[in-house]
Amino acid sequence: xxxxxxxxxxxxxxxxxxxxxxxxxxxxxxxxxxxxxxxxxxxxxxxxxxxxxxxxxxxxxxxxxxxxxxxxxxxxxxxxxxxxxxxxxxxxxxxxxxxxxxxxxxxxxxxxxxxxxxxxxxxxxxxxxxxxxxxxxxxxxxxxxxxxxxxxxxxxxxxxxxxxxxxxxxxxxxxxxxxxxxxxxxxxxxxxxxxxxxxxxxxxxxxxxxxxxxxxxxxxxxxxxxxxxxxxxxxxxxxxxxxxxxx
Amino acid sequence: xxxxxxxxxxxxxxxxxxxxxxxxxxxxxxxxxxxxxxxxxxxxxxxxxxxxxxxxxxxxxxxxxxxxxxxxxxxxxxxxxxxxxxxxxxxxxxxxxxxxxxxxxxxxxxxxxxxxxxxxxxxxxxxxxxxxxxxxxxxxxxxxxxxxxxxxxxxxxxxxxxxxxxxxxxxxxxxxxxxxxxxxxxxxxxxxxxxxxxxxxxxxxxxxxxxxxxxxxxxxxxxxxxxxxxxxxxxxxxxxxxxxxxx
Numbered sequence: 026x027x028x029x030x031x032x033x034x035x036x037x038x039x040x041x042x043x044x045x046x047x048x049x050x051x052x053x054x055x056x057x058x059x060x061x062x063x064x065x066x067x068x069x070x071x072x073x074x075x076x077x078x079x080x081x082x083x084x085x086x087x088x089x090x091x092x093x094x095x096x097x098x099x100x101x102x103x104x105x106x107x108x109x110x111x112x113x114x115x116x117x118x119x120x121x122x123x124x125x126x127x128x129x130x131x132x133x134x135x136x137x138x139x140x141x142x143x144x145x146x147x148x149x150x151x152x153x154x155x156x157x158x159x160x161x162x163x164x165x166x167x168x169x170x171x172x173x174x175x176x177x178x179x180x181x182x183x184x185x186x187x188x189x190x191x192x193x194x195x196x197x198x199x200x201x202x203x204x205x206x207x208x209x210x211x212x213x214x215x216x217x218x219x220x221x222x223x224x225x226x227x228x229x230x231x232x233x234x235x236x237x238x239x240x241x242x243x244x245x246x247x248x249x250x251x252x253x254x255x256x257x258x259x260x261x262x263x264x265x266x267x268x269x270x271x272x
Numbered sequence: 273x274x275x276x277x278x279x280x281x282x283x284x285x286x287x288x289x290x291x292x293x294x295x296x297x298x299x300x301x302x303x304x305x306x307x308x309x310x311x312x313x314x315x316x317x318x319x320x321x322x323x324x325x326x327x328x329x330x331x332x333x334x335x336x337x338x339x340x341x342x343x344x345x346x347x348x349x350x351x352x353x354x355x356x357x358x359x360x361x362x363x364x365x366x367x368x369x370x371x372x373x374x375x376x377x378x379x380x381x382x383x384x385x386x387x388x389x390x391x392x393x394x395x396x397x398x399x400x401x402x403x404x405x406x407x408x409x410x411x412x413x414x415x416x417x418x419x420x421x422x423x424x425x426x427x428x429x430x431x432x433x434x435x436x437x438x439x440x441x442x443x444x445x446x447x448x449x450x451x452x453x454x455x456x457x458x459x460x461x462x463x464x465x466x467x468x469x470x471x472x473x474x475x476x477x478x479x480x481x482x483x484x485x486x487x488x489x490x491x492x493x494x495x496x497x498x499x500x501x502x503x504x505x506x507x508x509x510x511x512x513x514x515x516x517x518x519x
Binding site: 027098117120121124125126161162163164197202203204252253254255256257258260261264265266268269271272 | 274345364367368371372373408409410411444449450451499500501502503504505507508511512513515516518519
């Protein structure tokens with residue numbers, strides 16, 4: 026946690042309180058802060074700032090001198106369409122995409138998504154993973170997360186309205202290299218080159234997309250791109266691709 | 273596994289054999305291949321190619337028509353100096369850096385590396401994680417991995433000889449943005465801009481480097497750079513930073 030996010034209901038400047046056992050444990054055991062220490066905090070959906078620890082009990086931390094005057098960082102204006110991954114990696118993927126500032130995450134069914142993944146109890150804990158990602162990435166604005174259990178109807182009926190600019194599919198076996206794709210995007214000057222980007226990025230589960238899925242996505246205007254001869258884990262690919270627009 | 277890597281001792285073209293229980297299980301349960309199927313293989317330290325499954329038993333797979341005529345992809349000519357992380361994330365970090373093609377990985381002690389991390393039995397299994405990374409990233413050449421338990425002597429005595437071009441430290445609180453740093457690098461033309469990169473990248477453990485470590489690294493010529501206001505998990509930062517030069 027690089028900041029402690031609190032709901033608006035626990036903030037009444039210049040005071041606030043922390044009730045979450047996870048946050049209290051982090052403050053005690055990881056940050057090792059005591060009364061009088063300054064803490065980085067944020068209001069969920071609001072600003073970032075600082076507060077001073079006024080009082081601590083095992084179940085509650087009282088804060089004073091609450092200052093919330095820093096806007097959260099700009100979001101990455103991208104919709105990520107992610108084939109629902111193994112539950113084991115779902116938490117880290119949601120955390121990472123949230124920390125990277127992704128606006129909208131769509132978890133979608135795919136040929137290589139096992140049916141059991143949709144029954145995972147972790148799908149009920151997405152808000153928790155988002156909170157972890159926000160506190161990691163020092164952001165206060167949660168991404169929107171939607172679940173789409175039916176691939177074809179989603180791609181045919183809903184995907185086109187999400188693409189206002191351009192859409193790509195991460196596909197190790199595409200002939201079009203990501204760098205070539207970027208060169209095709211309209212660029213006005215070198216300094217603005219980094220701003221040019223697709224607004225939809227489709228990333229497969231382990232094993233990637235099958236040909237039928239690639240075809241259906243391409244029919245709606247997506248372009249399949251490879252990121253070189255090396256094939257990365259889904260988590261690594263998400264960070265490599267989205268990270269391009271972070272730095 | 274996007275390819276099955278075999279030691280030279282198990283390859284005698286046009287034949288080869290697979291004895292590793294992990295690889296045999298992957299071929300049976302994930303790839304679901306049978307006799308007659310073509311398999312992507314590679315020789316550890318050698319070329320990549322294909323082979324046809326000739327015979328399968330629970331403990332051995334015989335291959336025929338072994339063709340190893342594709343060189344492994346170019347390595348990423350970078351030394352990563354990584355503060356030894358929690359054992360839990362060590363495996364994925366080694367896998368990811370290997371899959372990304374990093375040449376040389378130095379695991380180093382740091383203020384925020386707990387002493388117990390150096391006692392982890394996972395440190396005895398680095399070769400296994402490297403093999404996983406190579407089979408993920410479709411590469412055959414393992415990175416060199418060194419362990420450095422003493423930060424100061426390493427930085428003062430050995431680091432300078434590793435920096436032939438330029439070195440950076442990932443540091444969320446640096447004033448120098450990664451993009452500004454890249455612009456400072458000599459660039460001859462836009463098309464070659466991506467080739468310019470530091471040859472040493474220092475990445476901290478959870479909580480990052482402490483000021484003393486940053487100072488010592490900077491004294492040897494490293495530049496501390498931030499990758500924006502968002503602070504990423506070590507794994508995510510590794511992929512974001514190194515991924516820049518992949519695509």
